[in-house]
Amino acid sequence: MNEKLQEIIDLTAEKFHLDHYFLKRHHIFQEQSNMEETSYILNMEWFPKDADETDEDYNPSGTASIDVDLHSKLVKRIIFVNGENKTDADFPLAASTELAIEWIEKETGLEFGRQFKLIHEEEKELLFQAAVDNVAVFPSGSIEMEHNEEGKLSLFSVDGIFPNEDQLNWEPFALTAEQIDPIVKSQSKLLEIPLENEEKWEAIFGTATVFVTNDGKRTISFEEVESPKSYKQKDVLLEWVEPIQERFSKREIDLSLEATPEEVFNVEQAPTNEELTMDDQQHAEKASRDFLRSEFPDDSGKWKLTGLWREKGYIFAQLKPAAPDARVIDRKIKLIIDEKNYQPVNYTDNSIILDMFEHFEKAEDPKLTKEEAFExxxxxxxxxxxxxxxxxxxxxxxxxxxxxxYGVDAVTGDVVLLNEI
Structure with missing residues (x-):
């Protein structure tokens, strides 16, 4: 056992009073944030000493699965199987929300009110969201905490990003209705949503979620904010004269998140994904075109390259139809390119999902105009x-x-809650 790894295992056992448990297995995996920051997480599965171990693939009731960041040594997740907690540790959630918040601050190093806020509270559950001075942030982070009938901790998780005041530009909120109105109107669009029970598509006018800078001069799409830091938005029509006769052959690739102690402790800093150079982008564009020439030889001019980013040692390219329809589920291909030789090696295609709705009845033609729906x-x-x-x-x-x-039924004009459709 690696000495540094053993130290964290021992600290975990002591901190969470795992006297009635033994460490059944453990492994290390990588976890990457939207900011391209990679951290190494130690996952430990602690079995109760009186557990039934007849099934090797089954974690018995009361098993504690605990994730710890190997560099910060902070706990990322705790899950007790079936909510059964056999430790003697005194977790404060059942006592009061205030004590629970104090415990979270101690475990995470975050400050309540300045880096996270409470957004949901029930008898046995607390949910927090990343916020700076109680103003939400995107990309965001979340903290979840639950306890069981006995008042013991059953789940704790910390996910995402929690910035602080030093990472932002503070200014008073200054957007006015006059600035916002034309932007909102431009984001209104007609969508076709599948109704599974009725097996048909329904035409709905809705408004896309978008962020508007405080001066009202720029919009930032939700997709852009949620995309990796290395993401480069593209809008390149992919055309060719001649197809490639040889069909594309998928190769096995390693996208596993597993890591070894040597990989973790022999580096001073976890790796990050570098930005894509212009040379990278040009090679990835050619790779995307060659892939289509081989796999979809008759589709010249029917696809666009819409985005590029790095991930797990590869360059990913997103391909979408050049003339997309109004359906809320759009066709897309994710092409995986070797970053060393720029050769396409594998891909995923969501056409299998769209095929599920192939027999659905087409949506009726809208009777409302976009302007009427917006009003x-x-x-x-x-x-x-x-x-x-x-x-x-x-x-x-x-x-x-x-x-x-909300959305507006494009045929009847009824205003409907989108999450109830």
Missing amino acids: KLRKHIEITPVYVFDKKQNRYILCGKIDCE
């Missing part, structure tokens, strides 16, 4: 101040998040 939606549109990570400035900037939970 019905106007009062339901929400504008919320949020701090959004701007890849251009490498900082969080204040924006207005434009969002709407």
Whole structure:
């Protein structure tokens, strides 16, 4: 056993009073944030000493699965199987929310009110969201905490990003209705949503979620914010004269997140994904075109390269139809390219999902105009101040998040809750 690994295992056993447990197995895996930061996580599965071990693939009731960041030594996740906690540790969730928050601050190093806020509270559950001075941030982080009937901890998890005040540009929220109105209107669009029970598509006018900078001069899409830091948005029509006769052959690739103690402790800093150079992008564009020439030889001009990013030692290219339809589930191909020789090696295609709806009845033609639908939606549109990570400035900037939970039936004109469709 690696000495540093053993030290963390011993500290975990002591901290969580695992006297009635033994370490059944453990492994190390990589975890990557939207900021391209890679951390190494030690997962430990602690079995109760009185557990039935007849099934090697089965974690018995009361098993404690605990994830610890190997560099910060902070706990990322604790899950007790079936909510059964056999430790003697005194977790404060059942006592009071205030004590639970103090415990979270101690375990995470985060400060309540300045880096996270409470967004949901029930008898046995607390849910927190990343926030700076109680203003939400995107990409975001979350903290979840639950306890069982006995008042003992059954689940604790910390996921995502929790920035602090030093990482943002503070300014008063200044967006006005006059600035927002034309932007909101431009985000309204017709969508076709599948109704599984009725096996048909329904035409709905809705508003895309978008972020507007505090000066009202720029919009940032939700997809752009959620994409990896190395993501490069593209809009390249892929055309060719001649196909490639040899069909594309998928190769086995290693996308595993497993790591060894030597990989973790022999490096001073966890690896990050470097930005894509112009040379990288040009080679990836050629690789994407060659892939289509081979796999879809008759589709010249029917596909676009819409995005590129690095991930797990590969370059990923996103391909979408050049003329997409209004359906909310759009066709997309994720092409995986070897970053050393720029050869396409594998891909995923979501056409199998779309095939599930192939027999659905087509949506009726809209009877409302986009302008009529927008007037019905106007009062339901929400504008919320949020701090959004701007890849251009490498900082969080204040924006207005434009969002709407409602849509308008394009045929009947009825206003409907989108999550109830």
